[in-house]
Amino acid sequence: MKNILITTAILFAAGPVAAQSTDVEVTARPQERAISALADEQSFGPEGYSSTDGETLYQTLCAGCHMADGSGAVGAGEYPALKENPNLEFAAYPVMLIVNGQAAMPGFGSFLNDEQVVAVTSYIQTHLGNDYTPDATVEDVAITRPVDPADPNTAEHE
Numbered sequence: 001m002k003n004i005l006i007t008t009a010i011l012f013a014a015g016p017v018a019a020q021s022t023d024v025e026v027t028a029r030p031q032e033r034a035i036s037a038l039a040d041e042q043s044f045g046p047e048g049y050s051s052t053d054g055e056t057l058y059q060t061l062c063a064g065c066h067m068a069d070g071s072g073a074v075g076a077g078e079y080p081a082l083k084e085n086p087n088l089e090f091a092a093y094p095v096m097l098i099v100n101g102q103a104a105m106p107g108f109g110s111f112l113n114d115e116q117v118v119a120v121t122s123y124i125q126t127h128l129g130n131d132y133t134p135d136a137t138v139e140d141v142a143i144t145r146p147v148d149p150a151d152p153n154t155a156e157h158e
Contacts, residue, residue, distance in 0.1 A: 052115050054123025061108065062120065070128030077104045084129040091136035092144075094121045099144045109145055114138040 051057055059068060065079040066072055072081030087093050098117050101107030108117070115138060122134035 049111065049116070052119050054119035054121075055127070057112070057116055057120040058123050058127075062124075065105075070124070070130075079104075082124050082128050082130070088125050088130055089132045091121050091125065091134070091140060094124060095136055095140055095144050099141060100146065114141040117141045 049057075049060075051060070062082075065077075066082050067079075070081060070083035070085075072083070073079045082088065095117060097105060098112070098120060099107055099109035101109075112120070118136045118138055118141060121136040124130065125132040125134045125136075
């Protein structure tokens with residue numbers, strides 16, 4: 001018991017000293033600095049995220065789960081690899097997932113506009129080890145978005 005009290009006293013005494021030590025510089029890896037620089041170039045304004053660059057959107061919004069190189073991850077959840085992924089050959093599938101989400105992936109449809117969804121879809125189709133022809137259009141994205149139930153014209157189309 002005496003050892004526990006002594007250890008606790010030492011930890012409490014060392015806490016303020018450790019907190020005052022700001023000489024240690026934490027350095028990020030070059031890839032992390034590049035991603036951070038991409039994100040810093042864009043801002044969140046009153047209309048939301050302003051980037052329309054597919055790589056910036058991917059690195060800022062997607063890479064946290066799918067990894068910067070698209071390799072995916074397994075840990076607290078499973079994040080599928082986008083790298084060399086045959087499901088990305090045609091835009092309909094990634095557009096639907098980006099707009100509406102699925103399972104643990106949130107939908108970004110309320111956060112990204114149609115052009116941004118096209119940009120990130122085109123990026124993942126042509127990068128990350130994928131060599132597909134980008135075929136997403138803003139019209140594809142628009143028809144993928146959920147219909148607003150408050151829209152009085154919805155009943156005409158059901």
